[in-house]
């Protein structure tokens with residue numbers, strides 16, 4: 001298998017965090033600390049892959065205007081090949097105000113650039129080339145406004161035709177429609193799996209494992225449902241697994257799903273058996289929860305937590 005992993009972020013952004021004494025409406029507020037990070041779920045996955053020690057990582061999607069240039073520069077600085085395509089206007093700035101008094105978080109999200117037909121055409125040809133060079137292409141996150149929610153199915157087809165394996169981490173309609181293209185791996189969380197289940201399962205007629213089995217039967221070989229602090233349940237190679245993680249004191253769990261995807265990809269591209277991919281992934285999700293920044297894993301945290309992750313085969 002080729003070692004290159006390409007991540008796709010259609011909605012790349014700058015995640016800017018302002019730490020303020022108190023978020024008082026109608027007042028002048030002086031920030032005590034500011035953090036600016038290239039973000040968007042696929043960018044997070046790419047960053048964690050690099051942090052885990054995977055060297056050959058490319059990031060693509062749309063990055064536009066000055067904000068887009070910031071994203072490209074940051075991505076390059078950490079050794080990720082930047083393959084973003086331009087669009088019309090500015091990439092999103094996502095503001096997050098953390099109030100020191102009560103720890104609350106208030107977000108303001110920009111709408112993002114306009115993506116026109118010509119941008120999409122450029123992107124598809126870039127995706128085609130990157131997929132030819134890559135063993136694995138990972139699609140993460142939402143689809144920008146104005147584009148079809150069936151887009152992932154089409155993009156997965158391009159990547160697969162070019163010979164790459166495909167992961168899809170999305171939710172809602174883009175996930176439902178993306179399933180038709182049978183990605184190799186999906187990772188809904190507990191909320192995201194609900195729309196994928198048949199009515200009987202939603203009403204409690206079946207457990208999560210039933211949902212995992214029905215998704216595997218639809219032709220998705222690796223299905224993981226992550227459960228936040230409760231670990232995950234999974235199905236792979238026709239077997240079911242329960243993933244248990246140690247108790248931690250989480251600092252910020254945003255991006256833990258992205259870190260999980262990065263960890264699974266790290267093992268998958270090396271041909272590891274599913275239980276080993278699962279424990280590596282879960283430890284990455286946990287390590288991310290220990291960092292203030294979304295999509296950020298310290299290797300020492302990952303190594304320590306990995307020893308305490310348990311994956312057992314589940315017999316129904």
Ligand SMILES: Nc1ncnc2c1ncn2[C@@H]1O[C@H](COP(=O)(O)OP(=O)(O)OP(=O)(O)O)[C@@H](O)[C@H]1O
Pocket residue numbers: 188189190226227228229230231232245246248250253254255256257258259260281282283284285286289
């Ligand atoms: N509170 C927590 N304590 C310990 N580990 C956690 C916690 N939250 C998440 N994790 C780890 O991260 C993994 C993925 O988390 P989660 O199910 O929250 O993903 P998610 O909802 O897709 O997150 P996001 O979309 O914000 O990246 C879990 O399986 C677990 O290994």
Ligand SMILES: [Mg+2]
Pocket residue numbers: 169189257258
């Ligand atoms: Mg998620």
